Amino acid sequence: MTKAPTDRTRLRRMHEKGAHDPALIAALVDALPLAHIGHLVEGMPMVTPTLIWRMGRRVLWHGSSASRMVRAALAAPVCLTASGLDAMVLARSGLEHSVNYRSVMVMGQPQALRDPTEKEDALRAMMEHLFPGRWQALRPMTAQELKATAVLALPLDEASAKIDASGPADPAEDLDWPVWAGTLPLLRATGTPQPAPGLAAALAADPPAYLSAFRFG
Amino acid sequence: MTKAPTDRTRLRRMHEKGAHDPALIAALVDALPLAHIGHLVEGMPMVTPTLIWRMGRRVLWHGSSASRMVRAALAAPVCLTASGLDAMVLARSGLEHSVNYRSVMVMGQPQALRDPTEKEDALRAMMEHLFPGRWQALRPMTAQELKATAVLALPLDEASAKIDASGPADPAEDLDWPVWAGTLPLLRATGTPQPAPGLAAALAADPPAYLSAFRFG
Numbered sequence: 001m002t003k004a005p006t007d008r009t010r011l012r013r014m015h016e017k018g019a020h021d022p023a024l025i026a027a028l029v030d031a032l033p034l035a036h037i038g039h040l041v042e043g044m045p046m047v048t049p050t051l052i053w054r055m056g057r058r059v060l061w062h063g064s065s066a067s068r069m070v071r072a073a074l075a076a077p078v079c080l081t082a083s084g085l086d087a088m089v090l091a092r093s094g095l096e097h098s099v100n101y102r103s104v105m106v107m108g109q110p111q112a113l114r115d116p117t118e119k120e121d122a123l124r125a126m127m128e129h130l131f132p133g134r135w136q137a138l139r140p141m142t143a144q145e146l147k148a149t150a151v152l153a154l155p156l157d158e159a160s161a162k163i164d165a166s167g168p169a170d171p172a173e174d175l176d177w178p179v180w181a182g183t184l185p186l187l188r189a190t191g192t193p194q195p196a197p198g199l200a201a202a203l204a205a206d207p208p209a210y211l212s213a214f215r216f217g
Numbered sequence: 218m219t220k221a222p223t224d225r226t227r228l229r230r231m232h233e234k235g236a237h238d239p240a241l242i243a244a245l246v247d248a249l250p251l252a253h254i255g256h257l258v259e260g261m262p263m264v265t266p267t268l269i270w271r272m273g274r275r276v277l278w279h280g281s282s283a284s285r286m287v288r289a290a291l292a293a294p295v296c297l298t299a300s301g302l303d304a305m306v307l308a309r310s311g312l313e314h315s316v317n318y319r320s321v322m323v324m325g326q327p328q329a330l331r332d333p334t335e336k337e338d339a340l341r342a343m344m345e346h347l348f349p350g351r352w353q354a355l356r357p358m359t360a361q362e363l364k365a366t367a368v369l370a371l372p373l374d375e376a377s378a379k380i381d382a383s384g385p386a387d388p389a390e391d392l393d394w395p396v397w398a399g400t401l402p403l404l405r406a407t408g409t410p411q412p413a414p415g416l417a418a419a420l421a422a423d424p425p426a427y428l429s430a431f432r433f434g
Binding site: 179 | 250251253254255256257260261262263264265266268271288294295296297298300301302305307309310311312313316318320322324340344348350351354355356358362365366384387391392393394395396397398399400402403404405406407408409410411412413414415416417420421423424425428431433
């Protein structure tokens, strides 16, 4: 997150934030389903919001086999960043304002899954991650649908996590300045599921438990 | 957002989503304070989460004058994307699952604000956007703090907005498949403000109104 820390706070935060712990990186990928992927398109960066999921030590995403984004991801290394904004941090000076957040950044060359079974397993894993138990209840995927869908995978080898969960770090001489200081938590929640128009009454009356269990961010 | 739409849904969504309307682009920049900026670093894309704000027809952000991100942004064009995930869309087939979202993408060459007065005006505008009325209550900024902070600006000339707020688009032959279908709204809210340790009791007892009025996403 951009800010201009003093040397004092920079040292503290480097200690708190930098992390290459594989378990932490995996946990962040699992918790932050919306990633922004930077591709190289004709020498320029292009950042695309994309849903991600994880299988072991790889992060995956999908798209239309014909899309520019998929072609760009296969042609050159990408940078995938997923972030969650957790709180606004209000200090006594403008400079010390910041945000609490979690983010994970992964760099490398994505590969497309080629084997249809492997692709279908990956798409099932995405659905099971989001809505456990739903995949088996869906109208089964056709070979044509599977062919039209590209599934990309990127190893979590070159990845880093950052977490800042601190409060304002005002220097001592500012602590008595008469302004409110502290953190404003930012929360996420799911609303009431909205059945599709025309959904059978019995289905609409009984929304699956995975809807209320859904967590994101 | 990644998915592999059929030709039918692709046409409908191109109509719904593509937009270069300046008022819509401005409204999305105002509503989505967390952007992901793609920089070119040694020929590779690097995506950094960053708070943004708007002044007229420009989007702005800030960082340490010495940071790699600021140097990269001044050396080559960037792609700035801000997104909000609004709902999960559950269809009868895996292929037709999607998400409702809003996003704005801006491309171009950022410029650093050089004039100290212009920089301070821009930082005040950021604070006024987030927490109206707070800036004047803060410990005033020092010349050294202003110098250590880089403020970057990018015109909103080369920008596009995408909004998808639809429900599942199953083909007619799938509509009777016996599975729940519809949308699961994703909501954002603020929690109870947490005063900094040691904050004067009178200040802690009376949190400013802009905290409860804060909206994001």
